[in-house]
Amino acid sequence: MKVTITVNGKTHENDVEPRTLLVQYVRETLGLTGTNIGCDTSSCGACSLHLNGESVKSCTVLAVQADGGTVTTIEGLAKDGVMHPMQQAFMDNHGLQCGFCTPGMVMAAIGLLNENPSPTEEQVRIGLEGNLCRCTGYHNIVKSVLACADNK
Amino acid sequence: MIPAPFDYKRASSAAEAISLVSEYGEDAKFLAGGHSLLPLMKLRLAQPAVLIDIARIEDLSYIRDAGNHIAIGALTRHMDVEKSPILAEHVPLLSFAASHVGDPQVRHRGTIGGSIAHADSASDLPATTLALGATYVVQGPNGTREIAAADFYKGFLESALAPDEMLTEIRVPKMNGATWGFQKFNRRAQDWAIVGVAAWKRGTESGVGLVNMGSVPVLATSVAKAIAGGASIGDAAKLAGAEAEPQSDLNASAQYRVHLAEVLVRRALESTSK
Numbered sequence A: 001m002k003v004t005i006t007v008n009g010k011t012h013e014n015d016v017e018p019r020t021l022l023v024q025y026v027r028e029t030l031g032l033t034g035t036n037i038g039c040d041t042s043s044c045g046a047c048s049l050h051l052n053g054e055s056v057k058s059c060t061v062l063a064v065q066a067d068g069g070t071v072t073t074i075e076g077l078a079k080d081g082v083m084h085p086m087q088q089a090f091m092d093n094h095g096l097q098c099g100f101c102t103p104g105m106v107m108a109a110i111g112l113l114n115e116n117p118s119p120t121e122e123q124v125r126i127g128l129e130g131n132l133c134r135c136t137g138y139h140n141i142v143k144s145v146l147a148c149a150d151n152k
Numbered sequence B: 001m002i003p004a005p006f007d008y009k010r011a012s013s014a015a016e017a018i019s020l021v022s023e024y025g026e027d028a029k030f031l032a033g034g035h036s037l038l039p040l041m042k043l044r045l046a047q048p049a050v051l052i053d054i055a056r057i058e059d060l061s062y063i064r065d066a067g068n069h070i071a072i073g074a075l076t077r078h079m080d081v082e083k084s085p086i087l088a089e090h091v092p093l094l095s096f097a098a099s100h101v102g103d104p105q106v107r108h109r110g111t112i113g114g115s116i117a118h119a120d121s122a123s124d125l126p127a128t129t130l131a132l133g134a135t136y137v138v139q140g141p142n143g144t145r146e147i148a149a150a151d152f153y154k155g156f157l158e159s160a161l162a163p164d165e166m167l168t169e170i171r172v173p174k175m176n177g178a179t180w181g182f183q184k185f186n187r188r189a190q191d192w193a194i195v196g197v198a199a200w201k202r203g204t205e206s207g208v209g210l211v212n213m214g215s216v217p218v219l220a221t222s223v224a225k226a227i228a229g230g231a232s233i234g235d236a237a238k239l240a241g242a243e244a245e246p247q248s249d250l251n252a253s254a255q256y257r258v259h260l261a262e263v264l265v266r267r268a269l270e271s272t273s274k
Helices: A022-029 A085-092 A102-115 A121-127 A138-148 B014-027 B037-042 B078-082 B085-090 B092-098 B104-109 B112-118 B124-131 B221-228 B233-237 B254-270
Strands: A002-007 A010-015 A048-051 A054-057 A070-072 B007-010 B028-031 B050-053 B063-065 B069-073 B135-140 B143-148 B153-155 B166-173 B179-185 B195-202 B205-211
Touching: A002 A022, A010 A022, A022 A048, A048 A102, A054 A102, A054 B104, A085 A102, A085 A138, A102 A121, A102 A138, A102 B104, A121 A138, B014 B028, B014 B050, B014 B135, B014 B166, B028 B037, B063 B085, B069 B085, B078 B092, B078 B104, B078 B112, B085 B092, B092 B124, B092 B179, B092 B195, B112 B124, B112 B166, B124 B179, B124 B195, B124 B205, B179 B254, B195 B254, B205 B221, B205 B254, B221 B233, B221 B254, B233 B254
Parallel strands: A002 A070, B007 B050, B028 B050
Antiparallel strands: A002 A010, A048 A054, A048 A070, B063 B069, B069 B166, B135 B143, B135 B166, B179 B195, B195 B205
């Protein structure tokens, strides 16, 4: 089936099998491998990206469901070689260790602040409930998100 | 993991969706947010030959004040139920329960109608709408009919929906100042409840729904009867397991689940959740 999806500002037209997952589409069809596949069961959040401006788990969305939509992946955040403030905050606050969860964590964190620009620490922790970090780096991840909040 | 191959059809209206499902029969499944169905398909626990995508039917996503009840379109997403000012005012138990479904990413996609039609006793919203005395409106080839939540859940992942019917609206009575509580016991924030309780109370009237206490969501009628008869919350809560037939699994034995239900029913009835 033919789908038209705008990813990181560029519109793509591709013929996909209906069973193609959105995460497969961005990784394999478009070659954007920054979005990781972790648990593959919508638990870990590693595959989080933005669909029409909201964070979703792209292992549990079909590419055909995103037809006509707008997607932002981790590759779409930096502008002209300058990192997005959330990426910079993760770097400044040591918000990552192995880095596997980081793309999903950053996308979920940006989505969180889009919906609640001035969260409390508790709201950040609850807001990131869908993203797992196996290096147990939550403390610095929360610190990174709070550094980007309007009420920092 | 990738689902087995299927044909993909897109419906732009409820009538078109029903005509498509009538054409393909039991080989077809409706796809809304996909957050119950797609995981099952990836695990090959479901292998429909045809998916009928209903998510683009625009007029089935709404939350309206309909006088004595609130009418919720089946395609309304959990996030919209969670953030609805109308529900916060009139049915706060439901918006609070919706805020505990999965995680934000899941709530951006999953729908209230999908969760109810999937009829999973471990999901939060079937038991919550059951406790609230909701009515479900379903549409089929011969028009619409209403099914009381208490008559809807028939068995493990089985509902009173006929294969050619689609859930279109959920009608939830206004709570009119009832106190309420929602308790979800799990190990990790985003997990399904090991046991969950949705409960409300207004004088001697009450409603108590149990999550994951058997193959269907459970209406704890013995608790409500005891409260109507003047029993204290503590005494009534001891009857929480009377209608339940919980299973033992990796997380909890059946006996432990009954204990949890008694404790959580008491907590849910004693204080309003925040």
